[in-house]
Amino acid sequence: MKKIILAFSLGVLSASALPVLAQDKNHTAQKNLQATRQYYAKLVNPSSPQLAELTMLMTMMPKGGDIHHHYSGAIYAETYLDWVAQKGYCIYRDSDTNLKQEKFKVETRTAQINEANKSCLKVDAIRKDNAMYRELMSAWSVVDFDNHGHTQLPPDQHFFNTFGYFSSIAKYSTNLGLQILKQQAKNENIQYLETMLRSAPVTENAEFAARLDALTSTSSVADMQQAFAQFADFLAQDSATQKKITDFIKEAEADAAGIDDADFSLRFQTYVSRNSPASKVFSSLYSAFAASQANPLIVGVNIVGAEHALIALRDYQLHMQMFAFLKQRFPTVRLSIHAGELALGIVAPEHLQSHIRDAVQIAGAERIGHGVDIMHEARPDQLLGELKKRNVAVEINLSSNSFILGIPAQAHPVTMYMRHQVPIVISSDDPGVSRNNISHEYMLFASRYQPSYDTLKKTVYNSIRYSFLSQQDKAQQVKLLDQRFLQFEAAAAKLAQAAQVKF
Incomplete structure (x- = not known):
């Protein structure tokens, strides 16, 4: 009989404790919410913005x-280069209208990919040529576009041109x-x-x-x-x-x-x-x-x-x-x-x-x-x-x-x-x-x-x-x-x- 009463009592305590636990969780969640509000407001304060810490917070934040x-515009150029290498394709270092080749464009035609075609480089060769590599990365994305003086296309044209360079490998x-x-x-x-x-x-x-x-x-x-x-x-x-x-x-x-x-x-x-x-x-x-x-x-x-x-x-x-x-x-x-x-x-x-x-x-x-x-x-x-x-x-x-x-x-x-x-x-x-x-x-x-x-x-x-x-x-x-x-x-x-x- 004592065991039954004890079990009943524990059951009542457990049931009554549930709302308290829920209230505690809700209270803690509200405290965390308020602390987050205040912390965020401090980071975006226009008089003393803290951009590094704000960047960390935005990285952590759920984005839904x-x-x-x-x-095709979300894949980074480095990944596209990996795929070009895996397929054994090459990339043109120069443009030639008569030969229908365009600088920085991926060549996928087997007949054009050969050792005799010195103007079409394999990825390993591009990565060993730092100047060519950086030039290609700048053509395939907006990296380096505005951080130094150089000859450049209008921004909108540069942006939309990138897709034409890597479009053939995007489907890899x-x-x-x-x-x-x-x-x-x-x-x-x-x-x-x-x-x-x-x-x-x-x-x-x-x-x-x-x-x-x-x-x-x-x-x-x-x-x-x-x-x-x-x-x-x-x-x-x-x-x-x-x-x-x-x-x-x-x-x-x-x-x-x-x-x-x-x-x-x-x-x-x-x-x-x-x-x-x-x-x-x-x-x-x-x-x-x-x-x-x-x-x-x-x-x-x-x-x-x-x-x-x-x-x-x-x-x-x-x-x-x-x-x-x-x-x-x-x-x-x-x-x-x-x-x-x-x-x-x-x-x-x-x-x-x-x-x-x-x-x-x-x-x-x-x-x-x-x-x-x-x-x-x-x-x-x-x-x-x-x-x-x-x-x-x-x-x-x-x-x-x-x-x-x-x-x-x-x-x-x-x-x-x-x-x-x-x-x-x-x-x-x-x-x-x-x-x-x-x-x-x-x-x-x-x-x-x-x-x-x-x-x-x-x-x-x-x-x-x-x-x-x-x-x-x-x-x-x-x-x-x-x-x-x-x-x-x-x-x-x-x-x-x-x-x-x-x-």
């Missing part, structure tokens, strides 16, 4: 997801590349990556190409939709097109094999190039929409390329109408669109009037990539209100905006978006080309604009909230992020104590 991310092993990016992400406390891996396949047809390529942004919407419908109907029935889409999906599944684990998830956006002929853009967009609707691994569709290039400017509204048309045919597809990656002077003023608005109102974008020229759009105050009302998130890429567009820190509209309650997400864009990482992007965000810790934390959660994951997957990611912030804030509270030591 990186959802504006280009696979996408699964291996994704494993590398996964490890880099986990090292930075990122749990979700939504990357733009490859463009959707194109189907060429002379008859439909003639019709679409005759369209312009000033064509009537009725004429556009008629041409779109005819080509889309053909693509839907064309067995070759459908096989390309099926193969594209299978390739994506193979690329992602073995990547997801308990602490990390990967999804893809597919995309089209905005500087191709209209018929190719539409054909590729059709494949992109079809693939995304057919497979949950491909969570969204985008359009990429220099927005200030001639074709991109000429066909901008035409492209947005393509998105609108295909969204009606594939209604569940999610859209993030590069828009407003422009600045006054890079294009004539009339091209700053409506790119963000058209991406939202015509194409139906749920997220905007860059959105830098918002202040120049027609009726920007109304547009800001509409972005807030529609809950459209803007993907902020501080490093690439500074390099490509020359936007000074305080001229960037990120704080304007925040003041007008337009949701923002911090992302890395092309960290391999920019030679940085997402921790650095958060360091720039925190040091330049001094958001409160609560605002910073909300911005991290936005990377999950505005991702294109399913609602169920988002809920799981938020739980994981909650746990990571509890651990981070406990560690930050200890750092805050150490920071009080005088030296």
Whole structure:
């Protein structure tokens, strides 16, 4: 009988102790949160910023997801060189138009890779030639671009040129590349990556190409939709097109094999190039929409390329109408669109009037990539209100905006978006080309604009909230992020104590 009473008493004590334990944990978590707030505020104090310690804190901080991310621009040049060596390819040291060779470009044609071709160097030879190695690294990324005087291209041209140099080797092993990016992400406390891996396949047809390529942004919407419908109907029935889409999906599944684990998830956006002929853009967009609707691994569709290039400017509204048309045919597809990656002077003023608005109102974008020229759009105050009302998130890429567009820190509209309650997400864009990482992007965000810790934390959660994951997957990611912030804030509270030591 005594044993029964004792057991009952212990059971009552255990049950009654649970709320106390929960209260203690909550109390400790609140203390750590407050200590982290104070420590962070000290580091970003504009009168005495402590950038080294802030960089450490941003490296430790959970970042949630990186959802504006280009696979080929995320791999560092050193890795691409390793792959060139493994394939036995060579790289040109000089350009020769007659021989169709371009300096710094990878040669993959077997007939051109031989000992007699002295202008095409193997990687070992490049690495032994320090001058050539540094020159190549500067061509394949933005390293050394602005830290010394030298002959150089305009920044935007230099940035976009890099992709042409290493594009042929970028496809070497996408699964291996994704494993590398996964490890880099986990090292930075990122749990979700939504990357733009490859463009959707194109189907060429002379008859439909003639019709679409005759369209312009000033064509009537009725004429556009008629041409779109005819080509889309053909693509839907064309067995070759459908096989390309099926193969594209299978390739994506193979690329992602073995990547997801308990602490990390990967999804893809597919995309089209905005500087191709209209018929190719539409054909590729059709494949992109079809693939995304057919497979949950491909969570969204985008359009990429220099927005200030001639074709991109000429066909901008035409492209947005393509998105609108295909969204009606594939209604569940999610859209993030590069828009407003422009600045006054890079294009004539009339091209700053409506790119963000058209991406939202015509194409139906749920997220905007860059959105830098918002202040120049027609009726920007109304547009800001509409972005807030529609809950459209803007993907902020501080490093690439500074390099490509020359936007000074305080001229960037990120704080304007925040003041007008337009949701923002911090992302890395092309960290391999920019030679940085997402921790650095958060360091720039925190040091330049001094958001409160609560605002910073909300911005991290936005990377999950505005991702294109399913609602169920988002809920799981938020739980994981909650746990990571509890651990981070406990560690930050200890750092805050150490920071009080005088030296």
